[in-house]
Amino acid sequence: MSAAGGTIAPDRILHDMADLWVSLGKQGEGDAGVLRACSMTLVVAAEESDDAQAIGETLAALMPEHPSRAIVIRFRSEDQRSLAARVFAQCWMPFGHRQQICCEQIEITASDASLPDLAAVVLPLTVPDLPVILWCRSPRLFLLPAFSQLAAIAQKLVLDSAAFGDPAAALGDLCGAAAAGPLLADLSWTRLTRWRELIAQIFENRAQLANLPLVSNILISHRAVATPTTAYYLAAWLLEGLDKIGAHPRVQFRSDGGEPAWRLSLVELRAQGRPDAIASIALAAGPGAAEVKTGGLVSKALLPALTDYSLMREELAIPGRDPAFERALAAAAKLALS
Amino acid sequence: MSLENPFQDPLRFERRVPECAMVIFGANGDLTKRKLLPALYRLAYERRLDAGFAVLGISRTPMSDDQFREKMLASVKEFLEDSPFDADVWAAFAQGLFYMPGDIDNPAIFPALEARLKEIEAARHTGGNVLFYLSTQPSQYIPIAQGLGAANVGKGAGWRRIVIEKPFGHDLASARKLSDELHSAFEESEVYRIDHYLGKETVQNILAFRFGNGIFEPLWNRRYVNHVQITAAESIGVENRGAYYQEAGALRDMIQNHLSQVLATIAMEPSATFRPTSVRDERSKLLRSIRVMKPDEVLQNTVSGQYGPAHIGGEDVPGFRQEQGVKPDAQTDTYAAITFFVDNWRWAGVPFYLRSGKRLPKRVTEIAIQFNAAPLAIFNGGETTTAPNLLILRIQPEEGISLKFLSKRPGPGMKLRPVSMDFNYGSSFGERSPSAYETLLLDVIIGDATLYTRQDMVEASWAVVDAIQHVWDETSFDFPNYASGTWGPKASDDMLARRGHVWRQP
Numbered sequence: 010m011s012a013a014g015g016t017i018a019p020d021r022i023l024h025d026m027a028d029l030w031v032s033l034g035k036q037g038e039g040d041a042g043v044l045r046a047c048s049m050t051l052v053v054a055a056e057e058s059d060d061a062q063a064i065g066e067t068l069a070a071l072m073p074e075h076p077s078r079a080i081v082i083r084f085r086s087e088d089q090r091s092l093a094a095r096v097f098a099q100c101w102m103p104f105g106h107r108q109q110i111c112c113e114q115i116e117i118t119a120s121d122a123s124l125p126d127l128a129a130v131v132l133p134l135t136v137p138d139l140p141v142i143l144w145c146r147s148p149r150l151f152l153l154p155a156f157s158q159l160a161a162i163a164q165k166l167v168l169d170s171a172a173f174g175d176p177a178a179a180l181g182d183l184c185g186a187a188a189a190g191p192l193l194a195d196l197s198w199t200r201l202t203r204w205r206e207l208i209a210q211i212f213e214n215r216a217q218l219a220n221l222p223l224v225s226n227i228l229i230s231h232r233a234v235a236t237p238t239t240a241y242y243l244a245a246w247l248l249e250g251l252d253k254i255g256a257h258p259r260v261q262f263r264s265d266g267g268e269p270a271w272r273l274s275l276v277e278l279r280a281q282g283r284p285d286a287i288a289s290i291a292l293a294a295g296p297g298a299a300e301v302k303t304g305g306l307v308s309k310a311l312l313p314a315l316t317d318y319s320l321m322r323e324e325l326a327i328p329g330r331d332p333a334f335e336r337a338l339a340a341a342a343k344l345a346l347s
Numbered sequence: 348m349s350l351e352n353p354f355q356d357p358l359r360f361e362r363r364v365p366e367c368a369m370v371i372f373g374a375n376g377d378l379t380k381r382k383l384l385p386a387l388y389r390l391a392y393e394r395r396l397d398a399g400f401a402v403l404g405i406s407r408t409p410m411s412d413d414q415f416r417e418k419m420l421a422s423v424k425e426f427l428e429d430s431p432f433d434a435d436v437w438a439a440f441a442q443g444l445f446y447m448p449g450d451i452d453n454p455a456i457f458p459a460l461e462a463r464l465k466e467i468e469a470a471r472h473t474g475g476n477v478l479f480y481l482s483t484q485p486s487q488y489i490p491i492a493q494g495l496g497a498a499n500v501g502k503g504a505g506w507r508r509i510v511i512e513k514p515f516g517h518d519l520a521s522a523r524k525l526s527d528e529l530h531s532a533f534e535e536s537e538v539y540r541i542d543h544y545l546g547k548e549t550v551q552n553i554l555a556f557r558f559g560n561g562i563f564e565p566l567w568n569r570r571y572v573n574h575v576q577i578t579a580a581e582s583i584g585v586e587n588r589g590a591y592y593q594e595a596g597a598l599r600d601m602i603q604n605h606l607s608q609v610l611a612t613i614a615m616e617p618s619a620t621f622r623p624t625s626v627r628d629e630r631s632k633l634l635r636s637i638r639v640m641k642p643d644e645v646l647q648n649t650v651s652g653q654y655g656p657a658h659i660g661g662e663d664v665p666g667f668r669q670e671q672g673v674k675p676d677a678q679t680d681t682y683a684a685i686t687f688f689v690d691n692w693r694w695a696g697v698p699f700y701l702r703s704g705k706r707l708p709k710r711v712t713e714i715a716i717q718f719n720a721a722p723l724a725i726f727n728g729g730e731t732t733t734a735p736n737l738l739i740l741r742i743q744p745e746e747g748i749s750l751k752f753l754s755k756r757p758g759p760g761m762k763l764r765p766v767s768m769d770f771n772y773g774s775s776f777g778e779r780s781p782s783a784y785e786t787l788l789l790d791v792i793i794g795d796a797t798l799y800t801r802q803d804m805v806e807a808s809w810a811v812v813d814a815i816q817h818v819w820d821e822t823s824f825d826f827p828n829y830a831s832g833t834w835g836p837k838a839s840d841d842m843l844a845r846r847g848h849v850w851r852q853p
Binding site: 075108202203205207208209210211212213214216218219221222246247249250251253254293298301303304306307308309310311323327331332333338 | 350351352353354355356358359360361363364365366392394397398399433435436439440442471472474841
């Protein structure tokens, strides 16, 4: 549905959605009814060049756990104002092909120039009484001056600092956004969860925990030429934890080269004068596997594949504040600029 | 001041798991092979265990550590459900598996166990924390507890906990004796009586459903609930457990423990906090509120059944008395249906119907809460609807929740029809639910006893069950009284019919 003159009316979209549900209901008459499920409005802001199919697949995968009204806005870099929209549904059958569950999806195409108009279009399309999450897949859009109006309708803004060109600048920009707008999430922080959890688990052992105040050096190896935001986040988080117990180690970043740039390959905690690391986690040769060494014991941990789906799934499960991330972001930005 | 781990992030990380060694008595048995080791491996796979986590298996069979590892590897591969097997994760996990052959009846085994635990503690940094898991015949619980106590095994820097499987005694007196003996070596807070039903996701979800939502709890009482049905049906017979089952029966095997606990979870008062003591106090209080039947009430409010032979799906299936190891005149109940009443302000007068049986038409466990009908029937020409509002909590095989209500049929007129709103646990959350043993093993390692049964709970449910069992023991039943593949004896339907109710067909 696209109105003449490149405008769209939210009422018209809502009407089309109502028609869609009637049509789905007719298809599912008899035993096979249709259930409508919704726990939030998920707005996705993406470039027109972004892989539409991949976004669709990610949303489809997220729907069973986070049923949402999805509004996908695809932007093209164009000075003329233009907007168009269509509605459709994502359905799945969890009950042995007896009953469908459906979530609605709205796709809007917009030019950059129409960005200031979008908040007024999107706001009436959000589901009442439920949170609005905005997933911005493009740093370019995030940095457009009018983006803040769109961001203001969301309770949480999800970004990925790995997509930004300059990691240090990205952390600064995110700090600014965190201070000004909605709650913020960075998928580069989300990528660290399993690493952080492995580190935390090591020090649940009291024998290992007793060594923690001795840590004098932290080594973080990564693939990128420039230190990625993931490495800054991890360093900031480790330093904060160690500071609590009175340890103030030196941090060293090392580039091993390779792809993807954000991926870490090693984190090592060492004590002055000790030949072996107190703890180390290194990516193993196998896919998604890490080797954990501590106290003379070596174990292997499987790290789940990090996809847009797995990262968003984790973030959507945290609708409120994430104090650990907020502290890490502020500290990582300082570290990157120091 | 003890050092706290500064790296915890409860918002994103799973629960904290401390270091420990687990001693499994009966390490060559079925439970170890089918449930415990697959669950432990799965926890390792999910990165939930400490890197130094160790298992020391004990049984009579002579075996080396490596032979034990090989045997457990085969078991894990065979019984690992819904999970991939990773050779590298296994290799690291198996480094922590150890074995010690020994006979419980030989007192020398306990000092030897102590010495072996010391070695493991030094090599694996288990911090002196020891979990004893009694995966043995119940008759060995007391000798093991006495042996551990006498030899002071595992008493050191860390904690000690002991897990025992049901049955916790065979009546109130034996349950008390068992507890007394356990307490000679362990504090009650160190005793974890496992009831795997409480580890099931949907049973835990009952608490979330009731106390996490504001809309259901106001309806959860005698004013709105007509009655409650709890069904635990198995389609199989006693298989190779005939000899054990002959002494136990459905009342002792299922009602006294699993279903009583489910009943307590459904009917308990909200606890002030979700701390183990608080939740268990409320469960215990509820169990103590179940009316103990007088002898003359028992036959009116209970039904004992035993399956007979039948021809099902083109196959002849034996009756209970034809099963291996079962006496031809056994009076064992393979089916039990009970009408319980909970004597408190919330539930006074509301029947709780519990039934459990073997060789029923299908394997299903569910709770059905039937609400009172609307006070006035204004639709369907004033006819009272035959489809009451039902809330169904499915525990197995497909965990989920359904709410049945009436809706207007599309078209002219006001014809109502029942519709169902379903929530399917697995597909809704799109991820694998942990097995009950994974949940409960993790809980005991963490020291969370919320889902474990406490002595006073065991005694309260035995007090209720003993009153029934004594009458049944003195009654000569005309068994078999239901054919395999049916929903049990007709007397069971009659029991509900006396109060105007009918069993739901799950």
